[in-house]
Amino acid sequence: MKTILDVDGLSFAYGRKQVLVNINFSVSEGESLGLLGANGAGKSTLLWCLLGLLRGEGSVRVFGERPGASACRRVGVVFQNPEDQLFMPTLAGDLTLPQLNRGIAPEQARAGAVEALGSAGLAACAGEPAMHLSLGQRKRAAIALALIQRPELLILDEPTSELDGGSVRHLVDLLRRLPVSKLITSHQLEFLAKVTSRIVVLHEGRIVAEGPAEAIVSNQELLLRCGLI
Amino acid sequence: MGTARTFVAVAALGAAVAALWLHGPALLITAVAGFAAHSLRSGGVRRTLRDSFPLAMFLGFIAVLQLASGSAGWELPLRALAVFWLAAVAFGVLPWNQLVVLARPPSPFFSVVLFLLFLRHFALVLRDEVRRVLQARRLCVRYRFGAGSFRSLVWAVVALFRRALVRAERFYAAQWLGGIVP
Numbered sequence: 001m002k003t004i005l006d007v008d009g010l011s012f013a014y015g016r017k018q019v020l021v022n023i024n025f026s027v028s029e030g031e032s033l034g035l036l037g038a039n040g041a042g043k044s045t046l047l048w049c050l051l052g053l054l055r056g057e058g059s060v061r062v063f064g065e066r067p068g069a070s071a072c073r074r075v076g077v078v079f080q081n082p083e084d085q086l087f088m089p090t091l092a093g094d095l096t097l098p099q100l101n102r103g104i105a106p107e108q109a110r111a112g113a114v115e116a117l118g119s120a121g122l123a124a125c126a127g128e129p130a131m132h133l134s135l136g137q138r139k140r141a142a143i144a145l146a147l148i149q150r151p152e153l154l155i156l157d158e159p160t161s162e163l164d165g166g167s168v169r170h171l172v173d174l175l176r177r178l179p180v181s182k183l184i185t186s187h188q189l190e191f192l193a194k195v196t197s198r199i200v201v202l203h204e205g206r207i208v209a210e211g212p213a214e215a216i217v218s219n220q221e222l223l224l225r226c227g228l229i
Numbered sequence: 230m231g232t233a234r235t236f237v238a239v240a241a242l243g244a245a246v247a248a249l250w251l252h253g254p255a256l257l258i259t260a261v262a263g264f265a266a267h268s269l270r271s272g273g274v275r276r277t278l279r280d281s282f283p284l285a286m287f288l289g290f291i292a293v294l295q296l297a298s299g300s301a302g303w304e305l306p307l308r309a310l311a312v313f314w315l316a317a318v319a320f321g322v323l324p325w326n327q328l329v330v331l332a333r334p335p336s337p338f339f340s341v342v343l344f345l346l347f348l349r350h351f352a353l354v355l356r357d358e359v360r361r362v363l364q365a366r367r368l369c370v371r372y373r374f375g376a377g378s379f380r381s382l383v384w385a386v387v388a389l390f391r392r393a394l395v396r397a398e399r400f401y402a403a404q405w406l407g408g409i410v411p
């Protein structure tokens with residue numbers, strides 16, 4: 001199967017503080033990979049490196065290219081803190097803008113936005129600015145925004161933080177139905193086990209384990225050592 | 230609806246630009262009009278006063294510097310406040326969603342509208358961060374004036390700059406990934 005994301009010997013430091021050490025992994029087309037790690041393990045930093053927002057040592061290839069504008073057009077991203085991904089005066093506007101930017105006709109773009117908000121359970125908030133929403137609602141809106149760009153690779157950083165039980169269940173259903181490749185970080189074992197098939201465990205900036213999702217989340221000794229239970 | 234809002238926004242923007250050149254009573258009248266319009270839109274005089282507080286502090290600081298150099302005047306601070314109130318009204322009532330559709334690519338105005346939207350977003354971010362920082366300071370400093378209050382204010386301002394930088398960085402990253410900015 002084709003590799004769409006390939007990380008080879010990636011290391012990164014904020015100044016003198018080494019945060020990632022010799023990271024190696026890859027994501028194949030259609031695969032759903034989980035990135036598991038405790039607070040401060042380096043998950044968000046790793047994602048920023050993959051997107052070319054931070055530059056470390058080693059090699060990163062996204063769709064065979066160095067991470068940059070053209071490769072990232074094919075990637076949909078939801079940040080851990082998505083408040084700055086939404087900035088229009090209304091949510092509908094937020095979801096319309098990227099479509100207009102891609103040359104989609106206004107009526108079609110607006111209809112697409114309304115539909116996406118509906119399936120995110122946010123139809124009633126279409127006319128509200130993101131700033132007026134709860135954190136969980138914002139997160140759902142950011143996920144809808146990422147999906148509306150029809151990405152080939154979806155990258156989600158802690159998508160379940162701030163989500164209530166019902167929203168998590170909804171997200172699990174959605175992700176399972178979605179045929180695109182996914183890279184999802186989380187420290188919620190149960191959630192990762194449901195939406196990914198393989199998990200990479202990050203601990204203090206290093207990959208300490210990698211394997212099938214069920215095997216990883218049932219390895220109590222590993223989880224305890226990495227501060228995950 | 231869209232036309233009326235556009236009209237109000239253009240009038241407010243026009244007045245804000247005019248305020249840059251006005252003097253004396255004309256400037257005073259424009260500022261009063263701006264204050265009234267802002268209060269009407271934000272839902273009260275108190276809101277307007279609160280929103281103007283950081284700017285007023287900054288202007289006070291500039292006024293002190295001017296006083297020290299012997300050249301203080303009332304027109305500069307008033308002009309700044311008038312522009313702030315009028316621009317806030319204009320940005321608040323502009324029918325942005327329609328504007329974005331009108332100026333969609335390949336129109337050359339797309340980047341202008343986006344630039345204005347980014348300005349608007351960042352002004353709101355700054356407003357929120359100022360509120361958060363002041364609230365945090367209020368919770369940990371017992372007296373608004375007196376021992377420790379000045380130092381905490383300085384740290385609050387430092388925190389504000391840091392937070393604003395982080396937000397700006399994240400905002401740019403998000404728009405870059407979305408293909409909105411180059």
Ligand SMILES: Nc1ncnc2c1ncn2[C@@H]1O[C@H](COP(=O)(O)OP(=O)(O)OP(=O)(O)O)[C@@H](O)[C@H]1O
Pocket residue numbers: 014017019037038039040041042043044045046080158187
């Ligand atoms: N801008 C920064 N400057 C310096 N150090 C940073 C910066 N951002 C993060 N770090 C440090 O890098 C390490 C990894 O942070 P990161 O945010 O990647 O962790 P994480 O695994 O995403 O954690 P969480 O589960 O809490 O989101 C932490 O020790 C953190 O303190």
Ligand SMILES: [Mg+2]
Pocket residue numbers: 043044045080157158
């Ligand atoms: Mg993180």
